[in-house]
Amino acid sequence: MSQCSRTALLVGSNMSDLPSTMLAWTKVRNEPDGFELIEHPVPNPGPNEILVKTTSTSICGTDLHIWHWDEWSKQEVPLGTITGHETCGTIVGLGSNVTSHKLGQLVSIECHLADWTCQRCKEGNAHICENGSIFGVHTNGAFAPYFTIQATNARTTPEGLEPGYGSIQDPLGNAIHTLTGGPIEGSTIAIHGLGPIGLFAVNAAKALGAKMIIAIDWENEYRMDLAKKLGADMVLGKSHDIIAEILSATEGRGVDNSCEFSGSTAALSNAIHSTRMGGYLNVLSVYGNPNPPVPMNDLVFRYLHxxxxxxxxxxxxxxxxxxxxxxxxxDIETIVTHRINWKDFQDAMRLSKNGQCGKIILDFP
Ligand SMILES: NC(=O)c1ccc[n+]([C@@H]2O[C@H](COP(=O)([O-])OP(=O)(O)OC[C@H]3O[C@@H](n4cnc5c(N)ncnc54)[C@H](O)[C@@H]3O)[C@@H](O)[C@H]2O)c1
Ligand SMILES: [Zn+2]
Ligand SMILES: [Zn+2]
Incomplete structure (x- = not known):
């Protein structure tokens, strides 16, 4: 044990009550799935870190990439990593330098780890820190009953929020960050892709005063129904001429703000052709095709942002x-369609893969 962790043990007064080991879902094999529930020591917080007892960790599309073990995952995730990055819990240990947080606090985690010293951090863009990494992707994360993280990355869970729902702030935050790349209040908005993040975006756009929300998926009727329930004014899918429908709903102009959450290059092209002149197109998606065809001339002549x-x-x-x-x-209860015991991680991954779900939360009772 290092000197730092000894100090942390002294500061975290109830840490002696904690177990010394835990089981955690770990990416152990260089193959699809390749996860095992194996024993690890309960980690000790470094001087600027906290130790958190996990309340819930939700399943992200990124976790599915890691489960499939695609090229991106092979590059980014060291074998032996405990993954899981959308999480929340209770602070049960404090590093020796931590004065910003208290034992017993409920916190939700921002998974982008930043150095807070580079130019990007100083200009207010710590989410793209030049020396950044992602908790639960590059470092051990939260498909585990305990984890450590820089105290800076732990936000107090909003009062009144059911503690297990703290973990949805990562994808909800993705949705809001995307929407705020363009106008929202009083604006027409198209949401392409109704996965959990697209569904959160439909809900958040409505809550932030959008004039009209058009929600588009391809053939996932389950998610299209959820979007209707969340108050989308129009829901489109593969049976529609998506560009023509959006233009006709907006007096031929196109929407003010298009948000792309599908990862489909067809949707990206649809979005370019159905955003108004001078409008905004915000892309959160990661594309399976790293060089997606983009109708650049339309983007240019439409003067899109x-x-x-x-x-x-x-x-x-x-x-x-x-x-x-x-x-x-x-409306978290509508978007979180499944709550599953964390030990049933493999069932949750299979459900996430088949897509008949909104957000899936793993609970740590
Ligand atoms: N940039 C980031 O920081 C970041 C963070 C998290 C997720 N992501 C990416 O954001 C995207 C959304 O994540 P998610 O977990 O909500 O997605 P998801 O993969 O669960 O859902 C995508 C949805 O898009 C639908 N779709 C497929 N083709 C379509 C088309 N042509 N038009 C409209 N919809 C179509 C699918 O049916 C599915 O319901 C993913 O690409 C993910 O990799 C990016
Ligand atoms: Zn995520
Ligand atoms: Zn930085």
Missing amino acids: LKGINGRKMWSTWDIMEDLLSRNEI
Whole structure:
């Protein structure tokens, strides 16, 4: 044990009550799935870290990439990593330098780890820190009953929020960050792709005063029904001429703000052709095809603002989100369709893969 962790043990007064080992879902094999529930020591917080007892960790599309073990995952995730990055829990240990947080606090995690010293961090873009990494992707994360993280990355869970719902702030924050790349209040908005993040975006756009929300998926009727329930004004799918329908709903102009959450290059092209002249196109998606065909001339002549979106702004996105959550504006119960015991991780991954779900939360009872 290092000197740092000894100090942490002294500071975290109830840490002696904690187990010394835990089981955690770990990516152990160089193959699809390749996860095992194996024993690890309960980690000790470094001087600027906290130790958190996990309340819930939700399943993200990124976790599915890691489960499939695609090229991106092979490059990014060291074998032996405990993955899982959308999480929340209770602080049960404090590093020796931590004065910003208290034992017993409920916290929700921002997974983008930043150095807070580079130019990007100093200009307010810590989510794209030049020396950044992602908790639960590059480092051990939260498909485990305990984890450590820099105290800076732990936000107090909004009061009144059911503690297990704290973990949805990562994808809800992605949705809000994407929407805020363009106008929202009084604006027409198209949401392409109704996975969990697209569904959160439908809900958040409504809560933030959008004039009209057009929600588009391809053939996932389950998610299209959820979008209707969340108040989308129009829901489109593969049986529609998507561009023509959006143009006709907006007096031939196109929407003010298109958000792309599908990862489909067809949807990207649809979005370019159905955003109004001078409008905004915000892309959160990661494309399976790393060189997607983009109708560039339409983008140019339509004078579109095209923005790539990554993570959440630290901390303006979180502030907007906390305001919405504290006013009970987000219908989490509709978007979280499944809550599963964390030991049944493999069932949750299979469900996530088949897509007959909204957000899936793993609970750590
Ligand atoms: N940039 C970031 O920081 C970041 C963070 C998280 C997720 N992501 C990416 O954001 C995207 C959304 O994540 P998610 O977990 O909500 O997605 P998901 O993969 O669960 O859902 C995508 C949805 O798009 C639908 N779809 C497929 N083709 C379509 C088309 N042509 N038009 C409209 N919809 C179509 C699918 O049916 C599915 O319901 C993913 O690409 C993910 O990799 C990016
Ligand atoms: Zn995620
Ligand atoms: Zn930085």
